[in-house]
Amino acid sequence: MLHLRLITPKERTEEVIRLIEETVGTAHLVVLPGAARDPAGDVVLCDVAREAGDGLIAGLRRLGLDETGSIAVDDIGLSLSRRAEEAEEAAPGEGADAVLWEGLTEATHEESTLSVTYVAFITLATMIAACGVVLDNAILIVGAMAVGPEFGPLAGISTALVRRRPRLAWRSVIALVVGFAVAMTLTSAFSLFMDAVGLFHRSELEADRPNTGFIYAPDWFSFVVAVLAGVAGTLSLTSAKSGALVGVAISVTTVPAAANAAVALVYSDTHQTVRSSEQLLLNLIGIILAGTLTLLAQKFFWRRERRKA
Structure with a gap:
C-alpha cells in the first residue's frame, strides 16, 4: 500500500x-x-x-x-x-x-545527478578496482563493483527514453560520462603515485591474471550478463526491491573495466586499454538496452492488465 x-x-x-x-x-x-x-x-x-x-x-x-x-x-x-x-x-x-512511474522518474533523477558524492563514490570504486587489477584480487574487484554508483545514470537513461524525458536523459548521460572520465583520470594519477612508491608494477599488470583477466577480454558472455543484469536491476527499481541492486552491481564489469583501462594507460599497454574500454562500452550498452526494453515490456503488460480489469 x-x-x-x-x-x-x-x-x-x-x-x-x-x-x-x-x-x-x-x-x-x-x-x-x-x-x-x-x-x-x-x-x-x-x-x-x-x-x-x-x-x-x-x-x-x-x-x-x-x-x-x-x-x-x-x-x-x-x-x-x-x-x-x-x-x-x-x-x-x-x-x-x-510500476509507479513518477516514483521511478524521481528516483532515477536523484541517482543520476552529477554531485560531489556521486563522483567520490565512482572514483573510490575505480581506485579499489585498480588495486584489485594489479593484485589480481577478485575480492577487491567485487567490492569495487558493489561501491560503484553507475547503475543510477544507466537506469535514468532507460527511464528517460521510455518516458520521453530529454532533460533526464541528458542529466544521466552527463553524470555517466563525466563521472567515468573523472574517475579514470584520478585513478591514473593514483596509479602513478602507487608506482612511484613501489606498490604498483607494470609486470603485475601484464602477468597472467587468472582471477581478473576477464576484465579486458570482452565477449558475447559479457554482453549477455550485462543484459541480464540490466533486466534484474530495472525490475528491482520498479518493484521497490532495492536489495537486488547489490547483486546487479557485482554482475557487470563497468567499474573494473574503467580501472583496468586507467592503469593500462599509465603503463602504455595499448592492448589492455582498448580491450578494457570495449568491455566498459559493451556493459554500458547492454544495461541500457535491457533496462529500456524491460520498462517498455512492463508498460505494455501493465496496460493490458488494466484493460482486462
Whole structure:
C-alpha cells in the first residue's frame, strides 16, 4: 500500500475527493479542511493499493495539484486493516508488478545527478578496482563493483527514453560520462603515485591474471550478463526491491573495466586499454538496452492488465 498526503486548494478539494473515491483500490480517506498553511488549503490523506497508485497520481497531476498544492507519497511497511486488504483485492493486477512511474522518474533523477558524492563514490570504486587489477584480487574487484554508483545514470537513461524525458536523459548521460572520465583520470594519477612508491608494477599488470583477466577480454558472455543484469536491476527499481541492486552491481564489469583501462594507460599497454574500454562500452550498452526494453515490456503488460480489469 501507498500513503498519499495531499495539500489541495479549497476550490479543488471536492474534485480531489471525488477522484480518490472513484479510484478502485483506495482506503482510509481523511479530509482536514483548512489545515494547510504553506501552501494554504485543505489536507487530504488516503491509502491506495500500489497497483492503483500510478493512475491516481496521474489523475491528481491532471488536476494541477502538483502545481497548486502538493502530492507526497510514502510506502506503507505495515497496514493492519480489513479495509486495506479489500482495497488491494479490488485493485487490478498485482502490486509487485505495478510500476509507479513518477516514483521511478524521481528516483532515477536523484541517482543520476552529477554531485560531489556521486563522483567520490565512482572514483573510490575505480581506485579499489585498480588495486584489485594489479593484485589480481577478485575480492577487491567485487567490492569495487558493489561501491560503484553507475547503475543510477544507466537506469535514468532507460527511464528517460521510455518516458520521453530529454532533460533526464541528458542529466544521466552527463553524470555517466563525466563521472567515468573523472574517475579514470584520478585513478591514473593514483596509479602513478602507487608506482612511484613501489606498490604498483607494470609486470603485475601484464602477468597472467587468472582471477581478473576477464576484465579486458570482452565477449558475447559479457554482453549477455550485462543484459541480464540490466533486466534484474530495472525490475528491482520498479518493484521497490532495492536489495537486488547489490547483486546487479557485482554482475557487470563497468567499474573494473574503467580501472583496468586507467592503469593500462599509465603503463602504455595499448592492448589492455582498448580491450578494457570495449568491455566498459559493451556493459554500458547492454544495461541500457535491457533496462529500456524491460520498462517498455512492463508498460505494455501493465496496460493490458488494466484493460482486462
